[in-house]
Amino acid sequence: MNIVVLGAGVIGVTSAYYLAKAGHSVTVIDRQPGPALETSFANAGEVSPGYSSPWAAPGVPVKAMKWLFMKHAPLILHPTADAATWRWMLALLRNCTAERYKVNKGRMVRLAEYSRDRLADLRAETGIRYDERMQGTLQVFRTQKQIDAIAKDIEVLRADGVPFEVLDRAGCIAAEPGLGEAAERIVGGLRLPGDETGDCFKFTEALADLCRGLGVTFRFGVDIRGLKRASGKVTAVETGTGDIAGDLFIAALGSYTPALLAPLGLRLPIYPVKGYSITMPVVDEARAPISTVMDETFKVAITRLGSRIRVGGMAEIAGFNRDLHDARRGTLLHSVGDLFAGAADTREVNFWTGLRPMTPDGTPIIGATSCSNLYINAGHGTLGWTMACGSGAVLADLIDGRRPAIEAGDLALSRYA
Template identity: 55%
Template sequence: MHVIVLGGGVLGVASAWYLAKSGHQVTVVDRQNSVAQETSHGNAGMISPGYSSPWAAPGVPFKAIGWMLQDLSPFMINMKELDGYTLSWMTKMLANCNTRSYQTNKARMLRIAEYSRDCFVDLRREIDIDYEARQLGTLQLFRKQKQIDALQKDIQVLKQLGIEHQALDMSGCIAHEPALQHVKDKFIGGLRLPGDETGDCFKFTTQLAKQCEQLGVTFLMNTSIQKLNQANGKIISVSTDKGEIVGDTYLCALGCYSPQVLDTVGIKVPIYPIKGYSLTLTIEDENRAPQSTIMDETYKVAVTRFKDRIRVGGTAEIASYNLDLPEKRRASIDFVVQDMFPGAADVAKAEFWTGLRPMTPDSTPILGGTQYSNLFLNTGHGTLGWTMSLGSAKFVSDIINNKKPDIDPEGLSIERYYG
C-alpha cells in the first residue's frame, strides 16, 4: 500500500517510520526544503508525560487575566489578529474549563504521552539515534508559597494516575540541579517528575528521516499542498504546486495547517495556532547551567539542557498565523534564564525563534480515521507534539494497518467533536 504523509514535522516523519516499518511504500510531502523546519524546529525540548495537562482547566479564564496583567506575561492576545475563527476557538476552549472536562482530557493526554515515552525507549533500543537525549526528569520550580500550598491538588492527580513524582524543598531541588545553588533566594521548592526526558526535536526528526530513507521512504520537499480530492467516499489524490500526487491512503500531519487542507474535503478540525517563542544559547559556564529541564511555574518558561546548549521556551500568544519576532516578546524567556542560571550563557548571542503550536480546545490531539475510508489524522498536539510524537505515530500506524492499537482509542478521534 502506498501511503502519502502530509507534513514533514516530527509527527509526519515518525508516522512515516512506523508505516515503512510495517511494509508500506511511504511518501512524505512538505512545503519546506527539509524536515522539521516549522513547529518541530525550536521547541522547548521537553518530553514531558508528567507535565501533560489541558490548558482548559477550572479557573484558567481568571488566571489568564492575571497573567496578562503581569509585567513578564506568559500569555498574550494580539488584538489585531482577533477574528471569527479565533473567537469561536476560544469559546470552545472556555467550554472545557470545568472539572469534568479537565479530568477527561487530562486522562486522554496522559494515555498518549505515557505510551509515547515507552515508544522512545523502544526506539533507542532498536536504532542508534543521536538527538542529545537525557533521561533526568523535569523540575517544576516554585517561587511563591501559594504555589506550594496549591501543590497538593496536583500531587493527588499524579497519585491517582500512578505517575512517579517527588515534592522537594530547596535543598532537594539543588541536589538534582546543582546550578540552582547560586540563586537560593529565587525559589522555595519544586516538584520533580523523574520519568520525563529531554532532547532536540529538530535533531531527532532529521536523524529519523535518514532512517526512513534507508527503509525506502520518499521525501517530496519544496512541495506546497493545495487541496485534497475525493470521490465516492475516498480521497483520490492531493493537489500540489508540483502536480497531483496519488496514493492508496493519506495521512494528514500538518499541524496548524491541517484545517485549511482538510476543509477542502469538508472536514472541520478545531485547531488553532498558538504562538510560542524560544531562545537557543551556547553554554559558556558548565557549572551554572541546568542538567535537565526546569519549568518556572511563575512565568511558564521551560529551560532545557542539550549537550552544549540551553533551549528556553515559553509564552503563549493568540495571534493567528502571525510569525513576526518582536523583540519585546523575549522579555519573559530572557528574564528566566538569566534569573535562574546567571552566567551560564550569553543571552545577547541567543538564537531567537517563534513557532505555532496546533492546539485543540481540549488540548488532546486528533488521531485516527475520518469519514473517508482512506484518510487519517495525526494532528492537534499543541505544546506536546514532541512529547506525544512516537506514541501518536505508532497509534495511527496501527489504525491504518487495521491492527488493534496498544492504547485505548476512546476519545482520541475527530468523532469526539461530532458525537
C-alpha cells in the first residue's frame, strides 16, 4: 500500500519507520528542509513513561491562579487569548477531576511504557545512537506539601507495575550527586529508575536515515495546503508543488493537524502550548546532572545530553506565537542555576521555543477517522518523544488490521464523540 505521512517530526518519522517495516511504500512530506526541525528539535530530552501525566489534575485550577503571579511562573496566560483558546481551556478544566485524572494518566502511562519498550527494541535491532542514557528520572520537591501530593501518582504507578523510589534528601543526592550544593533547597524526590533520556532531534535524524534504507521517500520543503477528498476518501494531498496521491494518509502535523482536517469536518481538540528550552555545554562534570532532574516547583526538566545540558519547560498559552521572551530564558537559567550551579557555561546558551500539540485530557489521538483511508497520529503534548515509538507501532498495527499489543481503542478521535 502507498502511504503518505504528513509531518517529519519524531511522530511522523516513527510512523513511517514502522509502516515501512511492515512492508508498505511510504512517502513523508514536510515544509521544513529536514526532519525534526520544529517541536521535536530541542525538547527536554526525557523519555519518562512514569511521569506521563495529564496537565488536567485535581487542584490544578487553584495552582494555576497562583502560578500566574509567580516571577518564574510555569504557566503564562496571555489576556488576548481567542475563543478557540478558551474552549480548549474549558475542556481541560472539565478533566480536572480525580476520576478523569486516574483514567487519563492510566492510558498515558500504558502507551508510554509500551513506547519505551519499543524504543529499546529498536535500539537493540539497529544500534541507533542519540546521546541516550538509561539512568532514570528524578523529580525533586522543595516542599513537604509537594511530596504529600504524589500519592495519586504513586497509586497509578503501582497499578501499572512501574518501578519507583520515594527518596529523602540524602537519597536524591545519592542518585544525582550534582544536587549536593543545593541540598538545603530540596526535601525529597520521586525517582523512576526505568526512565531514559536522549536527544530527540538526533534520534529522528538517525531514524530518517534508517527509513531511507527501508525505501521511505522524504519530500522536504513542501508546503501542505490541504487534502482532496472524493466518495468519503482522501485522494491526494494538495501541496505547493502539486498534488501527491496515495492509498492511505496519516496526519502527524502536531499543532497544525486540526487546521488541516477541519475542512473535512473533523474537529480535533489539539492546542499549541508553547514551551521553551535552553541548551548549554557542560563545564563541570561533578556538578552536572547524570540523567533528568525535574524541578517540581517550576515545572522544569534539566537533562544531561552527552556533553550538554538541556533545560526545558513552562506552558505559555499564546496560540501560534513563537517569539522568544527573555523572561522565560531567565526562568530556565534560574532553575538550573539553583540546583546545578556551575555545571554549565551560561555564556553559551542556545535559546529555543516550540509548540506542543496538547489535548485537554493529555492523551494523544491515534487511529482512524470517518474518512476510511485517513488516520491521525497527533496531540502528544510534552510527551511526543516519550510516546513516539509506541504510537508508531500501534498505528502500523491498526492500519494492517492487527490487534495492537496494548489497548488502543481509547486513543482514537472517537473518544471525544
